[in-house]
Amino acid sequence: MRRTVRTRVRRFDETGLIDARADSLAGEEPLEVRLDGEQFTVTMRTPGDDVELIAGFLLSEGIVTDWKQILRVDFSTGIDPDGTRNLNVARVSLEPGTWDRERYQARQIYTSSACGICGTASIEAVQRTSTYPIVLDAMSDDGPVASPAVTSRAVLTLPDAMRAEQKLFGSTGGVHAAGLFRLERDDAGGIADTAELVAVREDVGRHNAVDKVIGWALQEGMLPLSDTILQVSGRASFELVQKAAMAGIPVLSAVSAPSGLAVDLGREQGITVIGFNRGTRLNAYSHHERIV
Structure with a gap:
């Protein structure tokens, strides 16, 4: 029950007061x-x-x-x-x-x-040394390449799939979300064309939402999360890339922009950092070879 707080709000437009009503805020x-x-x-x-x-x-x-x-x-x-x-x-x-x-x-x-x-x-x-390093297992013109491979079509479905499960955001409009998706491949080492949502967590802090998802996976004995994508509702910061690295997550996708340091860390740790994924188009800033 403490996830939301009820309050009174007065709504205004350019002509003045519209009405007064009850509203829900995210708990903090x-x-x-x-x-x-x-x-x-x-x-x-x-x-x-x-x-x-x-x-x-x-x-x-x-x-x-x-x-x-x-x-x-x-x-x-x-x-x-x-x-x-x-x-x-x-x-x-x-x-x-x-x-x-x-x-x-x-x-x-x-x-x-x-x-x-x-x-x-x-x-x-x-900066921490991950127990679950992401292995770079091939080379391209742009440098080391890591598996798994996933289609752009699959990655573009993630924001809407996560948004459909954001119940707290639906009632408050004031929380971030993190969703963990398991890549589904036809055969070992193949290209994933679908991604199954396995966990969504919400919080006023985007880093907290990621910790909750990773903590859930830790409880479930799923680490390393080498066949997953982490989708986040905000920007991709250095810290979120670091958290992905600690859990062995090879792809971090965000609906907004990454920071420069986040991209640098993604390149260093073998993580594909994706920004501006809003369902129709995305930008891959590091290890783009994963997306086919």
Whole structure:
């Protein structure tokens, strides 16, 4: 229920007041994550799918690589001043030896709904070495090429397929979405001409939506996601490409533009970065050879 907040709104046009009515807004609340008793991060997010969010974030940060490393997620300590439970504090217990405490002691990680790496000192500090590298297995005139291959027709269907499942956006108009699509090929190593939507998650933060999708896949034991495409509703930032790399996702498609650094990282990590995919045309900025 906290995913949306009811409010009153007054509508105006050029002639003045039209009417007053009820409206729905996307919920946004802080989530504090404590790792093995130590405060690790505070993120602003839309409540819901919080365990997936935590799992995906820990994978993106290079702390876990397998769902079995997360032993427990306990929300019992999140209490409002009036004594009601708010579920905004998560105590996470990891398998012993999973993370290097000293590496993170000097970092204060604060993630807002607008930017997922606001508390990181430099870009170098957020670059991680993926446990699931994307293998470049051929060469072309433009350099290394990686599988899988997918038709442009299949990629162009992704935004509409994801939009049809964006229930929270439909009621509020104020959230981002991330959709994970599994490529369907006729035979091993063939060209995929269709993509099946397997998970959609929504959040006020686009990076949170991606973490929720990746966290879901981590729980399902699907990593590496080498036969998938990640479709996002906004722009393709450096951070989203980095998250895709950490999960072994070879294609990131966005409805808006990528940043220059996102494209550079895509080239480096073997990821096809797609922008302006709005159902009729798309731009491929890196490893375009995947699209046939």
